[in-house]
Amino acid sequence: MSTLLPFLPLMPEESVTSYAARVTALHHGGSARAFLRCLGVAYAPIVAGDPDALAAFADLTAVPADDIARAALTARGHIHCFRGELVQQKMLRCAQTHICPRCLAADIATSTLPTTAAVYGRMIWQFRPIRACPHHHVLLEPIGEAGHGDNAHDFARTIASTLSTIDDRATSAQPVERSAAEAYLVARFSNTPTPSPLLDAMPWYAAARTCEAVGIVALHVANVERRALSEVARREAANHGFHIVHGGEASVRSFLDDLRGRQKTWKPEYHGSRTPYGSLQVFLTFPRPDPGYAPLRRIVHEHALQHIPFGPGDRVVGFPSIVDGFTRSRRQLSRPGSIPSASAKFRSRKGSSHRMPR
Numbered sequence: 001m002s003t004l005l006p007f008l009p010l011m012p013e014e015s016v017t018s019y020a021a022r023v024t025a026l027h028h029g030g031s032a033r034a035f036l037r038c039l040g041v042a043y044a045p046i047v048a049g050d051p052d053a054l055a056a057f058a059d060l061t062a063v064p065a066d067d068i069a070r071a072a073l074t075a076r077g078h079i080h081c082f083r084g085e086l087v088q089q090k091m092l093r094c095a096q097t098h099i100c101p102r103c104l105a106a107d108i109a110t111s112t113l114p115t116t117a118a119v120y121g122r123m124i125w126q127f128r129p130i131r132a133c134p135h136h137h138v139l140l141e142p143i144g145e146a147g148h149g150d151n152a153h154d155f156a157r158t159i160a161s162t163l164s165t166i167d168d169r170a171t172s173a174q175p176v177e178r179s180a181a182e183a184y185l186v187a188r189f190s191n192t193p194t195p196s197p198l199l200d201a202m203p204w205y206a207a208a209r210t211c212e213a214v215g216i217v218a219l220h221v222a223n224v225e226r227r228a229l230s231e232v233a234r235r236e237a238a239n240h241g242f243h244i245v246h247g248g249e250a251s252v253r254s255f256l257d258d259l260r261g262r263q264k265t266w267k268p269e270y271h272g273s274r275t276p277y278g279s280l281q282v283f284l285t286f287p288r289p290d291p292g293y294a295p296l297r298r299i300v301h302e303h304a305l306q307h308i309p310f311g312p313g314d315r316v317v318g319f320p321s322i323v324d325g326f327t328r329s330r331r332q333l334s335r336p337g338s339i340p341s342a343s344a345k346f347r348s349r350k351g352s353s354h355r356m357p358r
């Protein structure tokens, strides 16, 4: 296959779809899908992370195939994979493009390329749990729907109408505090992740959701609906939750003790219900228990067995509670399918089940 000249480098952190759009903007303009089709490369498989399509695109652009592969998001049904980390489809912003205007202003200021080929989309902007730029510490901003068809995933065309106001956007961007949760999540995509034993034992999507869910319950009323909170409030909650979970099992147990302390009075109808864990219990069980959350569910379950009276048939965080006392519950814990065996299964797959080869 012929190689496009001049060579356009793939930028650090750039998504492969942004790169495809910039290649098109530099050489042809118009639709990336149509341009690549004319050159014998299918666009949709690139968006889906198909290895053969990515290899063909690497040949066309002369970018090393490994670099192209590391910039791609691979679709596996409702789960996507980026650099070995699993991200749920619902965590992707998809056509609702977000940007850091200060990153884009810097792209323009430091490039000799035409503007539409100079600005590029960072992969992490596509992930909903990342709400601020890790370099400029301002909130990411939506720039409207990209639409469908040829415009879908075409960053250069999506951003085009925003470029005239990018300096104003860069000036007015909303500064925010650094988030340890976001820093941890971003670092998992790098070669130097930040160790955090409980979160490291979860897939990326579960680590992200765990931080937010724990933080929301810690900072708000137990049964708060997370969608009722603003993005800024959810970001603050995720950061708070990260510090709790990052502190390890003792820190999580202390947090659960605090939740229990909020329960001033016990009412029989509350036994085995969402209280005192509130939305945390819903998060761990709805629509069904996800093995990705096993490290947190094990701690919550054991805490419940130790501190909360349950009746026969009650369930907590998706697993049977005690029937006639804690001693019997300990025997239940050793049965196949109970919490320890389930979490042991998860741990046995750790390193292979929730991470794909980078």
Ligand SMILES: [Zn+2]
Binding pocket: 100, 101, 102, 103, 104, 133, 134, 135, 136, 137
């Ligand atoms: Zn930025």
